Amino acid sequence: MLKDKKILLHVTGSIACYKACELANLLVKEGAEVQISLSDGALKFLQPAVFEGLTHKKALTQNMFACEPDCIPHITLAQKWADLIMIYPASANCISRLACGLSDDLFGAVFLANNFDKPVLLAPAMNSNMFxxxxxxxxxxKLESWGTKILPTDEGRLACGSVGKGKLISPETAVEFIKESV
Ligand SMILES: Cc1cc2nc3c(=O)[nH]c(=O)nc-3n(C[C@H](O)[C@H](O)[C@H](O)COP(=O)(O)O)c2cc1C
Structure with a gap:
């Protein structure tokens, strides 16, 4: 079902970002082409190499000026390359930045350039009080009113030890949502 589908997977700095490795792995196994974009926060938790080994593609960071010079990266990614954009996990900071329309980094510019002609899915992950x-x-x-599909969170034990909403959905569940939307 995901064979040859091009999925832009934006990973942000939630403690749950390790689950994005498994999501990338599952998508590749399903035949998808996966382009990873790592937020500055995600880079504090994970190295690009783990994703590059799984996707066989260079993971992008947020410095638009460090991308290959043969294209305008945010326009190419949003308007030509991606069939679907998935934000997994989405930190509170990322959600706020997107809702403000900030485009001072690669993914912010991709989000604006997409103009919702490709599905955008967002899986929040944070402490219950933050959520x-x-x-x-x-x-x-606000993001939902613009066309972003806001995925549910799970309820359960969070990394901080408390129990409640805000837990990132599993990689397997995320794959099901992607299949429904692509
Ligand atoms: C150990 C640790 C765990 C964190 N977990 C989360 C989280 O689950 N969700 C969240 O929204 N922020 C979390 N944060 C805060 C974010 O990392 C911080 O807001 C960061 O600026 C997010 O950057 P990004 O949006 O560029 O990825 C955590 C911070 C630390 C130090």
Whole structure:
């Protein structure tokens, strides 16, 4: 079902970002071509090499000026390359940045350049109090009103030890949502 589908997977700096390795692995196994974009926060948790080994593609970071000079990276990614854009996990910071329309990094510019002609899926991951905060909830509503598909969170034990909403959905569940949308 995902054979030859081109998926841009943006990974942000939630503690749950290790699960994005398994998501990339599952998507590649399903036949998809996966381009990883790592936020500055994600780079504090994970090295690009883990994704590059799984996807056989150079993982992109947020410095647009470090991309290959043969194209305008955000336009090519959003308007020519990607069939679907997945943000997994989406940190509170990423959600706020996107809801403000900031485009001072690669993914912010991709998000604006896409103009929702390709599906954009977003899987939040954060502590329950952060997830319940009006700033996050209002930003999610705004993104949804623009056409972003906001995926549910799981309820359960979070990395901080508390139990509640905000837990990142599993990589397997994320694959199912991608299959429904692509
Ligand atoms: C150990 C640790 C775990 C974190 N987990 C989360 C998280 O699950 N969700 C979240 O929104 N922020 C989390 N943060 C905060 C983000 O890393 C921080 O807001 C960062 O600026 C996000 O950057 P990004 O949006 O560029 O990825 C965590 C920070 C630390 C130090």
């Amino acid at each position: 319940a905060h009006p700033a996050v909830q209002e930003n999610l509503k």
